Amino acid sequence: MKILKFGGTSVGSASSIQTLLQILKAEHSQGNRPVVVLSAMGGVTNLLVEMAENAAAGREFTAQLAELEKRHFDVVKALLDIQNQNPAFTRLKIHFNQLEELLQGVLTLRELTPKTRDQILSYGERCSTLMVSKIAAQHFPEALFVDASELIKTDSAFGQAKVNTELTELLIQSFYRENSDKLLFVTGYIAGNDAGQITTLGRGGSDYTAAIFGSALNAEEIQIWTDVNGMMTADPRMVQKAFPLEELSYTEAMELSYFGAKVIYPPTMIPAFLKKIPIVIKNTFEPEFAGTVIRHDCKSSNLPIKGISSINNISILNLQGSGMVGKSGFSGRLFSLLAREQINIILITQSSSEHSITFAVQPHDVEKAKQVIELEFELELLANKLEPLVIESNQAILAIVGENMKQTPGMSGKLFHALGRNGVNVRAIAQGSSEYNISVIISANELSKAINAVHDAFFINLTKTLHAFCLGTGNIGKTLFNQLNAHKDYLQKNNGIQVKVVGISNTRKMVFNIDGLSLDTWQDELQESMHEADLSAFISKMKDMNLPNCVFIDNTASPKPIAFYEEVFKSNISVVTCNKIGNSAAYSQYETFRDTARKHGVDFFYETNVGAGLPIIRTLKDLMNSGDRVKRIEAILSGTISFIFNHFKGEANFHDVVKEAQEKGYTEPDPRDDLSGKDFMRKILILARDAGYHMEEADVKIKSVLPKACLEAATVEDFYASLKAENAFFDDLKQQAEAGKKVLRYIGKLEDGQASITLHMVDENHPFYMLSGSDNIISFTTDRYKERPLVVKGPGAGAEVTAAGVFADLINVGAN
Ligand code: ADP
Ligand code: ASP
Ligand code: MG
Secondary structure (H helix, E strand, O other), X not given: OEEEEEXXXXXXXXXXXXXXXHHHHHHHHOOOOOEEEEOOOXXXXXXXXXXXXXXXXXXXXXXXXXXXXXXXXXXXXXXXXXXXXXXXXXXXHHHHHHHHHHHXXXXXXXXXXXXXXXXXXXXXXXXXXXXXXXXXXXXXXXXXEEOHHHOOEEOOOOOOOOEOHHHHHHHHHHHHHHOOXXXXXXXXXXXXXXXXXXXXXXXXXXXXXXXXXXXXXXXXXXXXXXXXXXXXXXXXOOOOOOXXXXXXXXXXXXXXXXXXXXXXXXXXXXXXXXXXXXXXXXXXXXXXXXXXXXXXXXOOOOOOOOEEEEEXXXXXXXXEOHHHOOOOOHHHHXXXXXXXOOOOEEEEEEOOOOOEEEEEEOHHHXXXXXXXXXXXXXXXXXXXXXXXXXXXXXXXXXEEEOHHHHOOOOHHHHHHHHHHHOOOOOOEEEEOOOOOEEEEEEXXXXXXXXXXXXXXXXXXXXXXXXXXXXXXXXXXXXXXXXXXXXXXXXXXXXXXXXXXXXXXXXXXXXXXXXXXXXXXXXHHXXXXXXXXXXXXXXXXHXXXXXXXXXXXXXXXXXXXXXXXXXXXXXXXXXXXXXXXXXXXXXXXXXXXXXXXXXXXXXXXXXHHHOOOOOOOXXXXXXXXXXXXXXXXXXXXXXXXXXXXXXXOOOOOOHHHHHHHHHHOOOOOOOOHHHHOOHHHHHHHHHHHHHOOOOOXXXXXXXXXXXXXXXXXXXXXXXXXXXXXXXXXXXXXXXXHHHHOOOEEEEEEEEEOOXXXXXXXXXXXXXXXXOOOOOEEEEEEEEOOOOOOOEEEEEXXXXXXXXXXXXXHHHHHOOOO
């Protein structure tokens, strides 16, 4: 025999009740006659709570009562044959009238006792079960409505009554024997005390009703039918990537539900555990899906943890002082006091020095806890042996749960790393002595970010989501979006990485979408956005969205975003940029960026500052990190100048070559920005700093390629004219080189802490002799690479390779 419990959504509408009937028919056709336990229609218990509270406060409740009637009557009309409708309406109407009378009483007295409250709430299950049993009777004539308040006997702790198991089991067994030919439809959640008054088993308690029946009748299985595919790795409303678990032990299910996994009510596990009855959680709306089995001999799993639960909105109380040190019985006194007052303590931590005790309670218990503690410890407080109680509200608990934690070291490290990286401050930690769970208290407004980050960290075989905020939609920005779009499936499949671009801004507009902007239509969305570009507002929005694994991408060449980098790091957001200005301004700023990023556990990647997508910065860092020391760096890092000198030979004149370079899009609008060596200087400076030299811009000696007259020309046109005028100077250079079988190369050099950029003539023995097109080349001579330097060479300019470098940096964020 099985118990089938259907929750609020499963009885919440005519169509879901039809699905429920299909499930029962399938059981029936296999010769099974289950006991069916039902919840109130979805949302009805909350509605009843509201009505009761309105009445107690002297407010109207008639509109809600009408809504309640309508919801039930609509289902009756939809699912009962005409001739059966009237008797059902009459029975339901009797309930609604009784309910109204009760509420009137509360309204008159302005008083809502726990006893009356339970009685009011009981109408949810009584009405739904009555209604469904009538509908079911059209298919199963043996259907019988059962009011569980006559069978489940409890004490009088209204709202959360404790079951008298022995008596209850006898009553259920004898009732079942007497009705062995019936198909029972039992009200969930409600019970009764010795005096025949209605009690309830705690919110969500219909699951518990099912387990109580299951235990009394030695059921082979207890099925909990709900609206999700089983117990999931996290609350699916908070974590999109949560997935259903195949199997769990009773303890794991208990811990997960205790810490907030609402899908099953924690006490449900106890009767099932004692009798070793499996609990199966299944989805009414996807009945073929196997769901989750909670069982005794659950097979071992390779998941490091089973799931992550959370309780939002709790308060923490902290008691500390010298009066606690070494005082045996102090915590006993505190906790028995709270137990006596029926204050439920969700979590406790005590420092090893016994100097402080922190515990978490529901917000509605705070005032009472404060009062009783201050009274109990009045003397200690007066004598300053205890400091005044500190209360903090708006906190949340996040717990990771799983039996495997016991065998696997490093679980807490992983948890704290994920939280730390995302700037989530942990207020208190508790690990159950069973080591089945580790719980932390964090600020409630960090919960969503925290739970997603922790989920990503533990279920590594799943996709990790990076949330990108991108500045700049020029060539590089645009190309990056195209590359991300083209590679998204590959990334997901091969690297388990999903990149969501959640914010984009250029100098005109900005646009946001927490679910990720479409990389096909972002241009239209940006164009149509109502938000005018505002860098400071962009940064604020990025901080407010408080997303896990967040990356700020600066694809501009503007100094403006740089001013925000520090703030971004402080918000635990990584920065990826091709913008060189930040790293090549004052050394103090260069240092601050690194220190701040490190302190906040985030990444600062700027591979494309030097040589576009070529792995230059990474190579240098790897050398340094592995203990090597740079002796000399020689490099050609200006694609533009390379192009020019590679074409300035034979008949060509310098003016025409520069012009050609400009026409081909290799130069800045004013080619002197390249030819002056300023851009090259920035790259050498960044390399020198990354190689460990404390250097400023003025320390890089630049010998310009251009004679003074060209540099000083007023306009670009004048500049070209001056190139013509200086033709002899350039020709002379060319002839000298050619006569010596050499080529002209504009080379940056760092040696013994001296940096320079100078025009050289190199012969065929020089490694830079063969450089072609607009390629970059860099050679590192180090302690390890001293005979033959380590050389990196390749295309060092262009939107495609630069965007690819930014892309690679982005993917590396959070990799270690
Ligand atoms: P019912 O009315 O069927 O009893 P509940 O609303 O009580 O349903 O519980 C099901 C809901 O629990 C799901 O819709 C889901 O949003 C929520 N939930 C929270 N944590 C989890 C979890 N870890 N796994 C599955 N569901 C969860
Ligand atoms: N209807 C009750 C509640 O909403 C019990 C249940 O659904 O399990 O809490
Ligand atoms: Mg429930």
